[in-house]
Amino acid sequence: MGLDAMKPGAIAPALLLMLAACASGPQGGAAQAVSDAAPDTVIDEAAVMERSAQVAQSFQGKLQAQLAAALQAGGPVQAIGVCKQAAPKIAAEESAASGAQVSRVAERNRNPAGGLSEELRPHYAKLAAAPMVDGKPAATLWRSGTGEGQRINVLRAIPMQDKPCSTCHGTNVSPDIAELLHALYPADRATGFAPGDMRGAMLVSWPASAFEVK
Numbered sequence: 107m108g109l110d111a112m113k114p115g116a117i118a119p120a121l122l123l124m125l126a127a128c129a130s131g132p133q134g135g136a137a138q139a140v141s142d143a144a145p146d147t148v149i150d151e152a153a154v155m156e157r158s159a160q161v162a163q164s165f166q167g168k169l170q171a172q173l174a175a176a177l178q179a180g181g182p183v184q185a186i187g188v189c190k191q192a193a194p195k196i197a198a199e200e201s202a203a204s205g206a207q208v209s210r211v212a213e214r215n216r217n218p219a220g221g222l223s224e225e226l227r228p229h230y231a232k233l234a235a236a237p238m239v240d241g242k243p244a245a246t247l248w249r250s251g252t253g254e255g256q257r258i259n260v261l262r263a264i265p266m267q268d269k270p271c272s273t274c275h276g277t278n279v280s281p282d283i284a285e286l287l288h289a290l291y292p293a294d295r296a297t298g299f300a301p302g303d304m305r306g307a308m309l310v311s312w313p314a315s316a317f318e319v320k
Contacts, residue, residue: 158260212306216296237265237304268301
């Protein structure tokens with residue numbers, strides 16, 4: 107996800123808001139439960155959704171705090187580096203602390219490492235068709251794998267907001283921002299979004315056994 111290429115002296119409170127909002131996307135969610143497990147296997151899907159929301163919010167809060175500190179210390183250029191380096195590190199920390207596998211993914215991604223697997227594509231497409239439900243980001247839940255390797259997965263939409271996220275992800279990204287983004291992400295595909303489009307999603311994947319109702 108990209109940030110500004112403005113000079114450090116031009117930082118304004120609005121820029122800090124832009125970085126925080128683009129780092130996190132809207133919070134909250136509405137779950138659509140989908141299950142392909144055996145009928146005699148019962149999962150507490152409400153608990154999965156609640157715990158996944160907690161993990162997502164922890165991720166978002168940590169990333170926002172690091173972006174704010176980088177802005178104050180070195181301006182937008184340093185903040186761009188933080189977003190590039192810190193987001194994967196925070197995802198790894200959240201994964202270790204929670205027992206889930208935490209990541210961000212997108213079809214039109216900024217970082218190629220955040221692309222979609224074939225398993226994710228149908229679930230992502232379903233969310234992209236309606237990224238918001240009752241004013242909140244949509245979410246979908248499904249199970250994958252078999253036996254001890256079975257997992258329960260939650261994918262949460264990150265809908266595009268007009269302001270401030272269009273600055274780095276919209277249809278009219280300024281030349282200076284575009285130049286810096288291209289330097290850091292030569293294969294960047296995460297621009298050209300209109301408000302309401304789904305620009306990405308957060309994936310939280312758990313061992314199914316952690317939520318099995320005995």
